[in-house]
Amino acid sequence: MIVVCPNCKTHYDLQERLVQEPAFIARCTKCLHVFSAYQPVRVGQIGFLNLVEAKQRNALKNVVAISNQKGGVAKTTTCLNLGLSLALNKKRVLLVDFDIQANLTISLGFKATPSFIDLLNSDSQNFELFVRQTQYKNLSLFPSNKNMVMLNKRYFGARNFEFILKDRLLPIEDQYDYILIDTPPSIEFFTLNALTAAHLVVIPSQCDYLSTHGVDQILKLIQLIKAKTNPDINSRILVTMFEKENAASEMIYKKLNKLYPNMSFDTLIEMDARIREAQIMSMPVLAYNPQSVAGRQYLRLAEEILSLKM
Numbered sequence: 001m002i003v004v005c006p007n008c009k010t011h012y013d014l015q016e017r018l019v020q021e022p023a024f025i026a027r028c029t030k031c032l033h034v035f036s037a038y039q040p041v042r043v044g045q046i047g048f049l050n051l052v053e054a055k056q057r058n059a060l061k062n063v064v065a066i067s068n069q070k071g072g073v074a075k076t077t078t079c080l081n082l083g084l085s086l087a088l089n090k091k092r093v094l095l096v097d098f099d100i101q102a103n104l105t106i107s108l109g110f111k112a113t114p115s116f117i118d119l120l121n122s123d124s125q126n127f128e129l130f131v132r133q134t135q136y137k138n139l140s141l142f143p144s145n146k147n148m149v150m151l152n153k154r155y156f157g158a159r160n161f162e163f164i165l166k167d168r169l170l171p172i173e174d175q176y177d178y179i180l181i182d183t184p185p186s187i188e189f190f191t192l193n194a195l196t197a198a199h200l201v202v203i204p205s206q207c208d209y210l211s212t213h214g215v216d217q218i219l220k221l222i223q224l225i226k227a228k229t230n231p232d233i234n235s236r237i238l239v240t241m242f243e244k245e246n247a248a249s250e251m252i253y254k255k256l257n258k259l260y261p262n263m264s265f266d267t268l269i270e271m272d273a274r275i276r277e278a279q280i281m282s283m284p285v286l287a288y289n290p291q292s293v294a295g296r297q298y299l300r301l302a303e304e305i306l307s308l309k310m
């Protein structure tokens, strides 16, 4: 059972048999914060299709999670534009919006669409019924909506809760060449599920002074996931919103490379006003302006991903 300190976000893996009460008071040994924690709900309530397979199968080779607990680092922008770039390379791409903010869903022009929680509540359990074809060839979306917040309340901490997304992706994995998952700027249910299913985690990181802290946190979480639920997980850092000829950007870029050698993509994504303009139009930047600097960089990133042995 994973308990997260709400103050400093340190994770603890507690043995369930040692926890007697349904709710208990915990104290973080790192920051000394005292908080309420809860026993997981019973696994039967989750309703897996095939829990044994979800736990025993290696990470799904074509699943890429875009993740960083730090907010506003271009996770959603990367998911959208990398997704379209792969689709333009004739790959069948599914984007999974696994963030209650539903920014990815909104960015593609969808509103109030049924989401993963509706799939879990549905009688048919038919994943494909919830998938939307976007206006871009080869690019589909599994949308999010605000009801997804209930997933975290209902299942976070439940036994095996980290496997539910993988469980639902297993039957459809062959229908797509790439499945990209957008995650929120927090850990809990959504990020832990995405990291448990993924073969590769793309870690977008802006070149600001707190970025190395964010990268450090997500790499520690990935180590925990590797030990607990997904031994196959790999990760790469993607520098985003890089400002050319900006001393601070250059300094932090060098620092990232020094701290995490050979862990970054060769491609950098530069700060580009076209990204924000495209967002206002609910479009990926490559559709809004195919010649844009960031658009071409996302195409290059797709080529790098295609060249990885996944």
Ligand SMILES: Nc1ncnc2c1ncn2[C@@H]1O[C@H](COP(=O)(O)OP(=O)(O)OP(=O)(O)O)[C@@H](O)[C@H]1O
Residues within 6 Å of the ligand: 070, 071, 072, 073, 074, 075, 076, 077, 078, 099, 101, 103, 183, 184, 185, 240, 241, 242, 269, 270, 271, 272, 273, 275, 276, 279, 294
């Ligand atoms: N290369 C870029 N150039 C300029 N602006 C960018 C670039 N990439 C992203 N942005 C802008 O930065 C903001 C944050 O991007 P985005 O929503 O993708 O981040 P996020 O990590 O998904 O945020 P959250 O943590 O809230 O989910 C958005 O307004 C987006 O348009």
Ligand SMILES: [Mg+2]
Residues within 6 Å of the ligand: 075, 076, 077, 099, 103, 182, 183, 184
């Ligand atoms: Mg986002």
